[in-house]
Amino acid sequence: MQHSIVDSSFAAIHTPAGAILYASDFKLDRTPTIGEAPDFTRLKKLGNDGVVAMITESTNSGLSGKTPSEKIAKDLVCDVLLGTEETESGVIITTFSSHVARINAIIQAAQEMDRIPVLLGRSMERYLSIAQKLGYIKFPENLEIYGNRNSVDKFLKRVSQEGKKEYLPIVTGHQGEPNSILTRIADGETQFRIKPGDKVIFSANTIPTPTTIANRYALETKLKMAGARIYENVHVSGHASREDHWELIRMISPEQVIPSHGNMTMHSSYVELAEDAGYVFGDTVHIMRNGEELVL
Amino acid sequence: MQHSIVDSSFAAIHTPAGAILYASDFKLDRTPTIGEAPDFTRLKKLGNDGVVAMITESTNSGLSGKTPSEKIAKDLVCDVLLGTEETESGVIITTFSSHVARINAIIQAAQEMDRIPVLLGRSMERYLSIAQKLGYIKFPENLEIYGNRNSVDKFLKRVSQEGKKEYLPIVTGHQGEPNSILTRIADGETQFRIKPGDKVIFSANTIPTPTTIANRYALETKLKMAGARIYENVHVSGHASREDHWELIRMISPEQVIPSHGNMTMHSSYVELAEDAGYVFGDTVHIMRNGEELVL
Amino acid sequence: MQHSIVDSSFAAIHTPAGAILYASDFKLDRTPTIGEAPDFTRLKKLGNDGVVAMITESTNSGLSGKTPSEKIAKDLVCDVLLGTEETESGVIITTFSSHVARINAIIQAAQEMDRIPVLLGRSMERYLSIAQKLGYIKFPENLEIYGNRNSVDKFLKRVSQEGKKEYLPIVTGHQGEPNSILTRIADGETQFRIKPGDKVIFSANTIPTPTTIANRYALETKLKMAGARIYENVHVSGHASREDHWELIRMISPEQVIPSHGNMTMHSSYVELAEDAGYVFGDTVHIMRNGEELVL
Amino acid sequence: MQHSIVDSSFAAIHTPAGAILYASDFKLDRTPTIGEAPDFTRLKKLGNDGVVAMITESTNSGLSGKTPSEKIAKDLVCDVLLGTEETESGVIITTFSSHVARINAIIQAAQEMDRIPVLLGRSMERYLSIAQKLGYIKFPENLEIYGNRNSVDKFLKRVSQEGKKEYLPIVTGHQGEPNSILTRIADGETQFRIKPGDKVIFSANTIPTPTTIANRYALETKLKMAGARIYENVHVSGHASREDHWELIRMISPEQVIPSHGNMTMHSSYVELAEDAGYVFGDTVHIMRNGEELVL
Structure with missing residues (x-):
């Protein structure tokens, strides 16, 4: 993936029931200045093969549009x-x-x-x-x-x-x-x-x-x-914005999504985005607190 | 100059006592996509020859930094x-x-x-x-x-x-x-x-x-x-920000400055910038209201 | 109760398993100008007898302090x-x-x-x-x-x-x-x-x-x-603020709480308040969407 | 006057040309809890006798309405x-x-x-x-x-x-x-x-x-x-708001007004209020900087 540090990655844990994707600390930067653009082919393949659950950062999911390159x-x-x-x-x-x-x-x-x-x-x-x-x-x-x-x-x-x-x-x-x-x-x-x-x-x-x-x-x-x-602020963020999240969730099509890496307000923003993409709160998209367990 | 419309210009009125520069609707864009960068050589020459008064937009003078190209x-x-x-x-x-x-x-x-x-x-x-x-x-x-x-x-x-x-x-x-x-x-x-x-x-x-x-x-x-x-807001402004104004006022060194094209709050921002550059409120930088006259 | 309209009430539905309290459109106004202060004796008795679930407005739960009388x-x-x-x-x-x-x-x-x-x-x-x-x-x-x-x-x-x-x-x-x-x-x-x-x-x-x-x-x-x-705003709200909610939830001590009458941000505020009072998100305090069902 | 400290006063300096009124640190509180309401009779008499210039706080002149008692x-x-x-x-x-x-x-x-x-x-x-x-x-x-x-x-x-x-x-x-x-x-x-x-x-x-x-x-x-x-903020301010200033400037009717006790933004608010009351910026209402002198 791309992020404000080099060589940021997602982690896919493959299980007999399908993959669990941990997708945090990323942006969809197609013109990075070090390294290559995210591997969209691999991401789409992961999605096609079936992802049981995706845990993803909600950090900037409340910011409209797309994070600049x-x-x-x-x-x-x-x-x-x-x-x-x-x-x-x-x-x-x-x-x-x-x-x-x-x-x-x-x-x-x-x-x-x-x-x-x-x-x-x-x-x-x-x-x-x-x-x-x-x-x-x-x-x-x-x-x-x-x-x-x-x-x-x-x-x-x-x-x-x-x-x-x-x-x-x-x-x-x-x-x-x-x-x-x-x-x-x-x-x-x-x-x-x-x-x-x-x-x-x-x-x-x-x-x-x-x-x-x-x-x-x-x-x-x-x-x-x-x-x-x-x-001031001669800068762009290293975190995905709302429409980057929209692209990712559609590319991966996980069965379940869990926002992480944010507070309740950020998670709420992610839930609304996931609802736009057809997920149902409490059923296929979940807000969790530290230490809580979710049985799928 | 450069602005969000093509071929924007400043107007210099030359008088025996020196020039009056009307400097509004501009940004200091060095990489424009239509037309050329502002003519800094000409601006500096104007400044060297002596500008009695500059009337300039205060619109974005409260925004820090420089307006992006x-x-x-x-x-x-x-x-x-x-x-x-x-x-x-x-x-x-x-x-x-x-x-x-x-x-x-x-x-x-x-x-x-x-x-x-x-x-x-x-x-x-x-x-x-x-x-x-x-x-x-x-x-x-x-x-x-x-x-x-x-x-x-x-x-x-x-x-x-x-x-x-x-x-x-x-x-x-x-x-x-x-x-x-x-x-x-x-x-x-x-x-x-x-x-x-x-x-x-x-x-x-x-x-x-x-x-x-x-x-x-x-x-x-x-x-x-x-x-x-x-x-939203896939956009940059056509108006100079605070540090663009800093560059312009130092390049032109007018004897008197009058912010225009803004409300009292915007004019106040410009006055503070001009004070940074050595101007004195009520003496060499002036806030004026529509219809008012200033005798230099 | 008290509210910006006269004779506002809570509804307690008594079941063999205990009461369900619907507690919305209220403020804890002890010096109202029409009608009487909320019936705290009755509220405490309800709490002592056991409330299985309380559904309550989250509207102003994000506003600090207490709503003025x-x-x-x-x-x-x-x-x-x-x-x-x-x-x-x-x-x-x-x-x-x-x-x-x-x-x-x-x-x-x-x-x-x-x-x-x-x-x-x-x-x-x-x-x-x-x-x-x-x-x-x-x-x-x-x-x-x-x-x-x-x-x-x-x-x-x-x-x-x-x-x-x-x-x-x-x-x-x-x-x-x-x-x-x-x-x-x-x-x-x-x-x-x-x-x-x-x-x-x-x-x-x-x-x-x-x-x-x-x-x-x-x-x-x-x-x-x-x-x-x-x-402007020669006014006080008719809705309970954060500390009014704190008082109510402690007085009633419901087994389960469900914020209503608000958006995700307001519900999130209420959840944080309920967490302060010892409730556990997803276990004893729940965020629900319209049309969803919760089996206790 | 009234203010958040007891026994706050205005100072009127009487000169052969009329009075100069220094009117800062005040609110128009008609139901104070210590001391008496402002002496409106005296203020009106001062106004009738003629005030050459009033120097007054601009602090809260941007806040609408009236400061609560x-x-x-x-x-x-x-x-x-x-x-x-x-x-x-x-x-x-x-x-x-x-x-x-x-x-x-x-x-x-x-x-x-x-x-x-x-x-x-x-x-x-x-x-x-x-x-x-x-x-x-x-x-x-x-x-x-x-x-x-x-x-x-x-x-x-x-x-x-x-x-x-x-x-x-x-x-x-x-x-x-x-x-x-x-x-x-x-x-x-x-x-x-x-x-x-x-x-x-x-x-x-x-x-x-x-x-x-x-x-x-x-x-x-x-x-x-x-x-x-x-x-938080179980409090009311000790400074006059916009409509209190409106009352004062009309009661005193000074020939000249100078806002003080504020920054450029606060002074700008006061100027707009004074303009509502018929004063003219640069002529009968003045923004001044520390150390500046105004000859009337």
Whole structure:
């Protein structure tokens, strides 16, 4: 399948009575930037052979339409990075360390911007080093990585001396986590000082919990007070939307469906979708709570 | 400039004291699908020569970041039209008749879908015929156009006989206007009957007035009750967002700025942006009401 | 029980296996303005004797806290009607014809304002005449009622001659229904012309459907353009909130609970509440769809 | 005037050219629970004598209607405290230490509940002791006050031994401030343990900043996980709403008006209200920024 991490898969457990399909953490992305489109032939065959039950994420089943491809995110990132007349400004971009495809797009854009891409932070170092070893991503020669705090701070000092326009720092901290690199920069705890007109790009959504919202708000407020220009949500989701679910449920035609990976409201949305596809609540589509057992 | 209609322009009125720039209905689109990117060289020269006052739209100045390019809208439209395994379903798409670039993208996608693109409705006929005559758009040979109600209804009857999978109707009615083609289809007043699984794609935003919201809600409810799958907001705006305004005001460096084309809330957003850029409310950036006069 | 209509009741069906309680359309109002507080002694006895299943409204179970008493609505209405220095202005008030307690409060306020209360509209005439006959409400001697359109229009013409400050019209039309009296007044179709400073009081909520919202918006816009001062939502709900449900479920202690009178989102809220009270989803609290059967 | 603190006043500065009225922190409360209604006779006389300029809060000028009286808040508080069949549960109530009228209502309700009212926290001790000395409030004989942390904790330990049903603790911490008493109780740092069914009543609004919202969310989540029943927003505002502003501006008829005590959005709302009353933006009603000067 496709998802915001590489090599996401479904698990089909084959039993004498038919298959059980565990179908979570996916999107139907036909133009991914790493890996291939979902294997629709295999999915259809699974459906034809008969699936007894499908357990599937309800996460974004309440969002109308179809989740945009990662290709769209790549174009949005490039347009923000390259589409400006103010090419001398400082630019910092933050995204999920685990999102190898996104970081790949950013690294390619850095080349076009004629800036050195620099991965900063322990999790950036860990994820991307592994991704490179496994061959998911190819680093350009000029790429730099600094994982631990000392080397990060030394690098940020160097930038302050050599000029921000030479580098594109790719950092952690998009959720405003205290002690992340971006928060430390916003707090003036590094030598990299935000100046009016510097750009800070969030290639991530804000996770919708009050604590995260508050952290992000605090982070953005400090950045803005220093004069930063903010680009939020230069991002697309890794989860299927309502019409992607519609396609999947019709392709698989499971006898029973159980939404998972969501709260009651998300499950309710999935139930309504399944009802559209002919399922009957309490009979062929079920809402379950943790620890509950369903005998088919 | 670029905008959701072709050949949008700024007007610079040159006076002995310097230029007055009227800068409304624009976006800074560097990858447009019709026409060229804004003429940044000319804009910078205007700024260098000295602009006494700039009157500019405040419409989307409260939206963070940068308005995505029309290229993004094109990719979103293609992904929705082409990215499906259910290739036999009926599909209807609706957008602004005046949005020639968008309709061009839809027509091209129809070719790839191996469907005949059909423009339906009087305003579709009027706008696109002119666009073709002026050379903005090139029609494929199999394209059909039906403007008046009789010919529209005759065509929809033909579709019901020959099969929906041969055609891609491009219609008016995205705001749920009573008597528009899409509303008439939803009401069952034509021979084109919505069946479960048929797709209706809104390549347009909903204009945020209560009446429009109610009309759209009524339209979508009827479509859903007939079993339609809905794709909303497959669209990008034609208006500059906050960071586009930041770029423009810095490029032009007008002595005075006056937001226009918005309400008090939108103007307030623009004033805050202008303050970021060093302007002073009541001194170099002004909120004005219709009919008011400002002596510089 | 108490509700926004008088003499609302629960129905207990007694069977050899225990009672089934149908508990919908209620609030736990201890200071009602017509009738008595709910019979808590009886409710507790029912609970002690054993209730096999309770079917109860989930409508407002997602709203935190406790629904305010009708006494609060009475005080809010009086404060708006009496609490002003502009005692000469025109005043119109609109509420539900079926809400006898509310209309009683308005009539009493009219007496204190030294204005003649006038009930306008067919449904006002019908409901309040019956309420008077059954003894729920006592009309003051000066009260006037006009039901059909001719007599309403004749009365409104008389007001325009004698002066608005003599009367308090109590009208239908709070949802902006086309052809209601209030909409006709807003449209200038009667002799009662809205002048700047006239007050229009909505002693009702807006029913949250897009069509109603649009109608109300259109109505208020026309009223404001004529200069009316608008008082919205001078009202309290007739439905129990989350903590009222908490009290009821603990008082009754039914073996099984089934939320009704709501959509999936409302039922989900009720399930979470029932879970707080020790019920188990799918085991002792059930979400059901229309037409479904549950065997206990 | 009336406000959420006692003895709030307007300041009129009399000059040979007429008076300047500073009219902020007020509501038009005709049924206050401490002190008297605003002095409308004096306000009208000021207006008749001529006011050159009025500077007034715009805070709630965007909220429709009229701010409810403190009497309403008193009734809501009493209904939540007294209107329950679960009279043995623990109950904690939190409000602003500076809101003497509200605390007075709570103390009176405690008497009716047959519980001992206990003021907890340094600011409760300070404000209420002064209020008592100045005669704004009369303490019942059984009231207890504990200001510093040691005595608070000792009291909470005593409650845990003697039983929660004897006391009504009135505490600080409604905004979820870390280290406040309520947060410490929620964190299990005191001997007062929240048990399922205990009630926590917020007689305050949540101040709408992301940090406060996050703190309140964290606080309520912890309370709910321990089984507390939550009553939010048992409260009315201390600031005038749109129609209160309408009354004031018409009563005073100042030559010039300047909204203050708000952001651009709030000021914009006030300007629209002033325009309704015949003022002209930029001519007789002005939006000003901190530090700016206006010459009349």
